[in-house]
Structure formats: structure tokens, C-alpha cells
Amino acid sequence: MKIGALLSGGKDSVFALHAVVASGHEVNCIGHISPEEGGEPDSEMYQSVATEGISLVAEALELPLFLQSSKSKSNCSTMDYKPSEGDEVEDLYLLLDRMKKEKQIEGICCGALLSDYQRIRVESVCNRLGLVSFAPIWQKDQKQYISDLNTLGFEVVIVKVAALGLNRKHVGKLLEDLTPTLLTLEEKYGVHPAGEGGEFESYVTDCPLYKKKIVLNETEIVLHSDDFSAPVYYLKIKSASLADKDSSGNEDFKALPQMQQYRSDEKAPVPVVAPTSIQSSSGRFLSISALSGENLAAALEQLNCKLRENKLNKADIVQVQLFLRDLSQFNTMNAAYSEFFKGEPSTPTRLCVEANLPVSQPFIMNVTAKRAQNSNSLKVTSRSNWACSVVGPYSQAVMADDDLYLSGIIGLRPMEHLLAAGASNQLRLACSHRDQLIDLMASRWPSRHQCMYSFITSKDIATSSSRLLSGDSLGSFSILVSCLPRGASVEIAARLSPSGWAHYCAAADTLLELKEIIAERKNEACQMLIFENEELRKESGEDTLETEIDYFNYLRNSSSVCKIPVAGIFCDKMKERSYAIVIEQLNKMNLEA
Known part of the structure; x- marks a missing residue:
């Protein structure tokens, strides 16, 4: 099936892309929602931090990129989404509609892991457009998920923190290095180790499907909210580039145990009833x-x-x-x-x-x-x-x-x-x-x-x-x-x-x-x-x-x-x-x- 991938550049959406490829589907384009005026607006649907690096993700994947701007405004806040003019979900509709018309995609994959709010809205748009929705990491165990990311060679940079126990020093660190800290914070404060409670957001600089590696040349850490117990910091990418990498093993990830779960395996008699x-x-x-x-x-x-x-x-x-x-x-x-x-x-x-x-x-x-x-x-x-x-x-x-x-x-x-x-x-x-x-x-x-x-x-x-x-x-x-x-x-x-x-x-x-x-x-x-x-x-x-x-x-x-x-x-x-x-x-x- 021809699939389009919704990518923020973060670990969830990029890993979901790998999962649908491992299951035998063809991904022929990626789509991205970006904030209309930059910055870091609050949105339960889209990750906007590090959005300036999405073009390099598309280049690293060698896939065409479809962009759609959004005011990140939610007019329908109920769990069961109903089309609402001006809602940020309608921006997603415009994006997927273009991807379908121009690339003839039959389905969309997203990185929804635990968020019903996000999954239901993607499903709603897909249903309206006649597309199949894929959420390959839905309900995946978070600890196992982090282990899979690290084992498969994902280079995941923490680009935003917003949780008790996380602060400025953790921004810009690799997820692999921060994993012990996250597991400790889970025991102490109930932090979601994969960041599914909004504790942190990420940007993938390397993974098996990237043809080239992304290098962050110059970044700036920005204080977004000076909360005493859980200040919010995010990383602004000021300069980045692509670097050559050994791509000989790009397809090898499909055969790894972590990806095997996504691959393909291999008249009654007449009822006699009592009256209604x-x-x-x-x-x-x-x-x-x-x-x-x-x-x-x-x-x-x-x-x-x-x-x-x-x-x-x-x-x-x-x-x-x-x-x-x-x-x-x-x-x-x-x-x-x-x-x-x-x-x-x-x-x-x-x-x-x-x-x-x-x-x-x-x-x-x-x-x-x-x-x-x-x-x-x-x-x-x-x-x-x-x-x-x-x-x-x-x-x-x-x-x-x-x-x-x-x-x-x-x-x-x-x-x-x-x-x-x-x-x-x-x-x-x-x-x-x-x-x-x-x-x-x-x-x-x-x-x-x-x-x-x-x-x-x-x-x-x-x-x-x-x-x-x-x-x-x-x-x-x-x-x-x-x-x-x-x-x-x-x-x-x-x-x-x-x-x-x-x-x-x-x-x-x-x-x-x-x-x-x-x-x-x-x-x-x-x-x-x-x-x-x-x-x-x-x-x-x-x-x-x-x-x-x-x-x-x-x-x-x-x-x-x-x-x-x-x-x-x-x-x-x-x-x-x-x-x-x-x-x-x-x-x-x-x-x-």
C-alpha cells in the first residue's frame, strides 16, 4: 500500500515510519504541520519545537515533503472530534488532501502512542478522505519502546523538557544517555519514560532509514516557561546540515527482532427461535x-x-x-x-x-x-x-x-x-x-x-x-x-x-x-x-x-x-x-x- 507519513521529526513519528516500512508498505511522501508564526505554541495535536529541522529530515529520507501551516487552535476539545471550522485538525485535513491528490497515497501513518485525543483526530480525517490510518506503535510498552529505539540505532535528541526532575541541562542530550534518568524519574514522580505525558519532546538526527545523518551545528536553549518545579525549556535549531554515513545497513533493521512484530506472517443448521x-x-x-x-x-x-x-x-x-x-x-x-x-x-x-x-x-x-x-x-x-x-x-x-x-x-x-x-x-x-x-x-x-x-x-x-x-x-x-x-x-x-x-x-x-x-x-x-x-x-x-x-x-x-x-x-x-x-x-x- 502507498503510505504517507505524518512526521514532526520526533522519535514517535519517525519510528512509526520504520514500522510501516518493515511491514512491507511503500512510504512515498511525508507531511508536516508547522506553527504559523514560529515559536512554541501549545498544541495537543502537533509538535512544533524543532520544526525548523523538518526539511533536513525529508532530505535525509529522500522523500518529498508536504508542509501545512497552522494556528494551533482547538475549537473542538471533546474527545470525539467533529469537524469544526478553524480547528487545527482542519489544517491536517488540508495537508492530507493534498498528499492524497498529488501522491495517490492510500493510507497515513502517525506516531500516536498513548494519546486517544491525537489518534481519534487523525482517524477522523482519514475517514473523511477515505484513507487507512496506521498507528503502528499504539499502546506499545514505553520501556520496551525506548529499548527498541536505542537498540535499533536511533539517535534521538531531547529538544524540549517540561516535567519535574527535568531541566535546562537535559536539553540537547541524547535519549540513550538520558534513559537511566527517565527511569528513575518514573519511579520517583511517575514520569512517562517515553514522554507520553508531555514530559519531553525529541528530534531524530539519525536512524536506519536516513540516507544521511543530521548534524546540529548551532543551537540555542530557550526558556519558554519559568515554572519553579518544572520549567519548560526547548532547543531552537539555528544551523544544521547533512553528513554522509555508512548506508550499507539501512535495510537491515527490517530483520531485527524489534521489527519482526511489524512484518507479515505467514453451513450452520437452521436456527429455531422462540417468538421475539x-x-x-x-x-x-x-x-x-x-x-x-x-x-x-x-x-x-x-x-x-x-x-x-x-x-x-x-x-x-x-x-x-x-x-x-x-x-x-x-x-x-x-x-x-x-x-x-x-x-x-x-x-x-x-x-x-x-x-x-x-x-x-x-x-x-x-x-x-x-x-x-x-x-x-x-x-x-x-x-x-x-x-x-x-x-x-x-x-x-x-x-x-x-x-x-x-x-x-x-x-x-x-x-x-x-x-x-x-x-x-x-x-x-x-x-x-x-x-x-x-x-x-x-x-x-x-x-x-x-x-x-x-x-x-x-x-x-x-x-x-x-x-x-x-x-x-x-x-x-x-x-x-x-x-x-x-x-x-x-x-x-x-x-x-x-x-x-x-x-x-x-x-x-x-x-x-x-x-x-x-x-x-x-x-x-x-x-x-x-x-x-x-x-x-x-x-x-x-x-x-x-x-x-x-x-x-x-x-x-x-x-x-x-x-x-x-x-x-x-x-x-x-x-x-x-x-x-x-x-x-x-x-x-x-x-x-
Whole structure:
């Protein structure tokens, strides 16, 4: 892919450039935002110190440079950016628009490491321009990152300091020499060792991709703010030049261990459902199971009516489970789905699986909505080495009070957004993505209980899937289906909470055992998704759930149930089971139904 790189000249953006090159992309230009009238204005988006040295960075890289001036003014300060005339983000739009038109770039890479503010704004502009956003060092461990910079031969000069323990004497020093000091300050004062709290800024004078080295001939240290505990100093480059260097090893960095992580690696039966069931409690939650119809747009409008009836809105939807009769029709349905959530500040998580529905039933949808006291969603659209990015109208994760919902996760290589080779590699990658999301969203929980299961397209992967998904999960199993999104071999479904009773999944060998599980929830409002291994049930001679009408009587009227016959249900040691159930408890806050 042809990529343009946003460069400040600092370590983060230059390292990100190396990462996308190491992953096999072609970088054909760089872009830079500079302050309109020089100086060192405050900006949460752009580094302006040492901006006078950006032309030498472009020459050292032998890449064309696109410049855009900015007043560094922020008119939209909310985390979720909306286009605002005069905002500094609109300067970025003008820059990337020119780069796209003149160099035909397809994507942009930036050096966002921990800043959601910066990442979200770059993603917003890329989305408007139809560009793929790359943030290859997103969420990278800071200590490991500094170690990688030093090991790879990055010559990083500290050009600004603004933190307790850093002062004038540290300006102009090399990051490699200052690393011990930064690690000490981290222990003493909580300083971010990579400067992600604004503690310092940098300028790269040499790195593997530079064809020539940058030499700072004359500099001046300027006092910007005379704060008693943390004075702000920055380095003004008055004269600099390029010097020849041994470039024979310029491409060798791609083979180093620090860069390897950025390189490329290598039909379900027909659902039988209970009638649509809706439950609510004081307007706080809504569960709809088996929502269907001739087209998704009409069903979504029906959903919208139910939300309004229960004094909820689209932003309260936390998860959607979508079963399609034919995944080749996904794009058509996704267009309607996207239109439904268009303009919403947050979107629910989504799980999508193909099911062998009759022609008259192109889809079945289960929906859960909650009016949470505290809610936040995660939607990272930039490609990085951290975890798989979002490519549609859904969130990777939604935290609603103390419930964490994850979208269905498949084993895509995060930088290329391509499936890993082989089912085992896909499974390991999917588990890695899952762990990264959980660590970021639920790290505050001293203990957490996981309800996890997977969809697989071959029973050969069932054993390894169950082993990797078990851990501290309250029951886990693998459901055999015929097709998954993008032709994946495995898709992980997961929910978490501090309490194991809120989210629960289990497998059962007999109908009696399943009914006992359901009976335990008879005083609760729940959403239940039941998988039935029809072939195994028939062999056992048991009646169907529909024959055992009283199984619904165990539940409160506000509960909803969806039953899906499947080709196989596997647990540990390849044991095949007759039933599996996933339970979402909706009234755990003791609200009246």
C-alpha cells in the first residue's frame, strides 16, 4: 500500500515510519504541520519545537515533503472530534488532501502512542478522505519502546523538557544517555519514560532509514516557561546540515527482532427461535431476541421503536448478535446497519456468523441495551501492532458499568488486516487481540470473570480453542459453523464482569441438565442464547426444547430466549456436547421488572 507519513521529526513519528516500512508498505511522501508564526505554541495535536529541522529530515529520507501551516487552535476539545471550522485538525485535513491528490497515497501513518485525543483526530480525517490510518506503535510498552529505539540505532535528541526532575541541562542530550534518568524519574514522580505525558519532546538526527545523518551545528536553549518545579525549556535549531554515513545497513533493521512484530506472517443448521421477547426494568435495560424480517432496515426501525418505548436510545445498545443466512449478503446488510448508527458518538459491539436460515428469513438479530450509569466504548480504526482495528460501524469493546462486551474477534494480522495463515495462527492472534482489549478496558478489576466461547469452521481446531479460551472463564466451548467473516477459521465471543454470575456460559449433555441451568435463573431477567447439537440430541432420543414447553416457564416474562441448532458443540478433550448456553443477566442491579 502507498503510505504517507505524518512526521514532526520526533522519535514517535519517525519510528512509526520504520514500522510501516518493515511491514512491507511503500512510504512515498511525508507531511508536516508547522506553527504559523514560529515559536512554541501549545498544541495537543502537533509538535512544533524543532520544526525548523523538518526539511533536513525529508532530505535525509529522500522523500518529498508536504508542509501545512497552522494556528494551533482547538475549537473542538471533546474527545470525539467533529469537524469544526478553524480547528487545527482542519489544517491536517488540508495537508492530507493534498498528499492524497498529488501522491495517490492510500493510507497515513502517525506516531500516536498513548494519546486517544491525537489518534481519534487523525482517524477522523482519514475517514473523511477515505484513507487507512496506521498507528503502528499504539499502546506499545514505553520501556520496551525506548529499548527498541536505542537498540535499533536511533539517535534521538531531547529538544524540549517540561516535567519535574527535568531541566535546562537535559536539553540537547541524547535519549540513550538520558534513559537511566527517565527511569528513575518514573519511579520517583511517575514520569512517562517515553514522554507520553508531555514530559519531553525529541528530534531524530539519525536512524536506519536516513540516507544521511543530521548534524546540529548551532543551537540555542530557550526558556519558554519559568515554572519553579518544572520549567519548560526547548532547543531552537539555528544551523544544521547533512553528513554522509555508512548506508550499507539501512535495510537491515527490517530483520531485527524489534521489527519482526511489524512484518507479515505467514453451513450452520437452521436456527429455531422462540417468538421475539422483550424485557425491560424501570427503563434501564432492554433485551430483544430473534428479531427478524424481510430486510434489516425494517428490523432496525422496529428496534428503534422498542428503544423509544423503553426510554432508551441507540447509544444505550451495548451488543448486537447477527446471524445471516448468507454472508455474501453482508455488504448490503452492513450498509443498512451503518445508516442506522450514522452520527452516533458510540456504537455497540457486534458478533456476526452465517446461519442456514430459510430463504424467507435472511437474518436473525439479538440485541441488548442498557442505560448505564457509567459507559464508554473503544473504537480504534488505526492499524497498529497492538490489536486488530475496527473496519465497520461497531466498537471493539463497550464497558457498561461493570460489564465488558467485546465484538467478535478473528485472527487478523493487525498491521496488514489480513488473516493469519492457518487456523492455529488465527486462533493465537485472536486470543492476543482479546487479551490486549481486556487489559486496556478492565485493568482496574482486581479479579474478572470471563464468559468466552468460539465459533469454528472445523472441529480440528476445537481442542486448541477450548484450551486457550478456558483459563479463568466460567465455562467455554466451540460451536461448529460453516462460514465466518472474511473466511476466518475461528471467531471468539467474550463478555466479562467482576462477578461471575452476570455473564455465564456452560455446556450440557442432557436436556434435564440444561433445564436445571435455566431453572437457576428463574427469578432473574436474562437474555439466553442456546445452541443445540441436533444430531447428538436425535441420537440420544431426547425431545426438542420446543416439545418441553415448560422450559420457558422457568423464566420471568421479561426474559428472552433464542435457540440455534448447530453442527457440533465441543469442549475440552474434544468431548462433543448436546447443548450450550450463554446467559446475560440483566437485572443484577436488583431493579424491579
